Amino acid sequence: MADHYETLGVSREATPEEIKKAYRRLARELHPDVNPSEEASEKFKAVTHAYDVLSDPEQRQRYDMGGDGSGGMGGFGDIFETFFGGGFGGGQRGPRSRSERGDDAMIRVDVSLEEVVFGSQREVTVNTAVLCEACQGSCCQPGTHPVTCDVCGGQGQVQRQVRSLFGNVVTMHPCGSCQGYGTIIEHPCVSCGGKGRVRERRTIPVDIPSGIDTGTRMQMRGGGEVGPGGGPNGDLFIEFRVTHHDIFSRDGNDLLCTMQLAMTDATLGTKTTVAGLDGDVEVEIEAGTQSGDLITVRGRGIQGLRTTTRGDLKIAVQVVTPTKLSKREQDLVRQLAALRKDDAPHLGEFQQSFFGKIRDRFFR
Known part of the structure; x- marks a missing residue:
């Protein structure tokens, strides 16, 4: 078997660029379109095969270590390529385009x-x-502009004839000189x-x-x-x-938040203004409001995706019991208790925690 380096006329230490130049020089002399003789055709096949091996780093390494550089396939690889499509693009005919779609x-x-x-x-x-x-x-x-490849004549592919069990088989391969583009x-x-x-x-x-x-x-x-x-x-x-918001969360297109309410406001009722995500919101507190009650402000939530309809703002109330009272405040509360004559503390049905009640009312 001929030495691939000798076939191309380069040393074993030749660089990829030197190998490419040698192949282009020989291909211009031996290509069937230029030199139709049978001897030139055989030399052209040998030159092309040598270039295919030495221009591929992995095949060249295997060849330098004593292998044939074909990866173990030999002529069968060419046969498979003929029947199932070989070269760039799985059987592509004609030169490759340098222009390709970009990545997403x-x-x-x-x-x-x-x-x-x-x-x-x-x-x-x-x-x-x-x-x-x-x-x-x-x-x-x-x-400047690209020039037509003088090896393949702008076709981007070259023919190769190989011997096989089925006789001589002609295969198409990307031009090694222009890498299949047809131009250089x-x-x-x-x-x-x-x-x-x-x-x-x-x-x-x-x-x-x-x-x-x-x-x-x-x-x-x-x-x-x-x-x-x-x-x-x-x-x-x-x-x-x-991102997380310190005050508001969401359930679909509804906005959710809690409001701490003084005991007196919860008892007597009041009107107040709170800061919403898109401006001030007026909220009316009914007399007798309890912890866990839900106040709904219609149309002050999030505008839905692909619609003009807005969700609601839902406010869960937490009535805050004062912990420090002056002596006068304590006296007034005692007077209120005496006037109301509420029932004494007693056991009753188990009640959920405040946050449990809020969760059930928010998402029911």
Whole structure:
């Protein structure tokens, strides 16, 4: 078996670039379209096979260690590729496109409960791939352009004929000179390294819908990374997380909170104003209000997702018994007790805790 290094005319210490140049030089001389002789055809197959082995780091390592560099498949690999599709893209015909769709991206954004009530707009910063301004996605230095590969003639593929149990089999393989693109970039763009895109931090406006909850995802079409070779952008997915609020929590589109109420206000009733998430809220306390009672203020909750209807604000009351009274206050309370003549303390039906009662009333 011929030595692959000798076939290409390079030393065993040759760099990948030296191997590639040697292959291109020999392929231009021996390609069947240039030299139709049978001898040139056989040499071309040998040169192509040598390049296939030495241009792949793993195959080259196996070959240098004494293997054939084929990974144990030998000619059967070519046969399988013929029947089941080989080369780039599983049987692709014609040159590959340098322009490909970019990857999708996902970011997580923390939003406050205030932003969720009606929705809002936020600017977020993402680190992503954007179009190279220097080459505008062409991958070439400004003023230059790709040239047609002189090995495959712009087809991106070359034929190879191998002997098998079934006779001579012709297979199509990606051109090793242009990597299947059909063209060669002789002067890659310096700014992007011939990729047609660069990484950059950019700021984009994001519309935060009303009514979203933790885990809600939103898709922004075309907001992801620009593709190689200036290809179309992928999509950007935004996952929201609603942060904790010290006063309000939520049940669907309803807002939940508690209110501490003085014993006198609970007894006599009153009107008060509390600060809601979207402005002041007037609350009417009925006389005789008990701990655990629920006051509902209609339409002061969260505006639902994809609707204009708002939930309610639900306030659970906690009546606070004073712990320190002046002598005059104590005398007045004793007078009230004497006037009311309430029943003496006695055992009755078991009552749930205050927070248990609130939970049952909030979520029933």
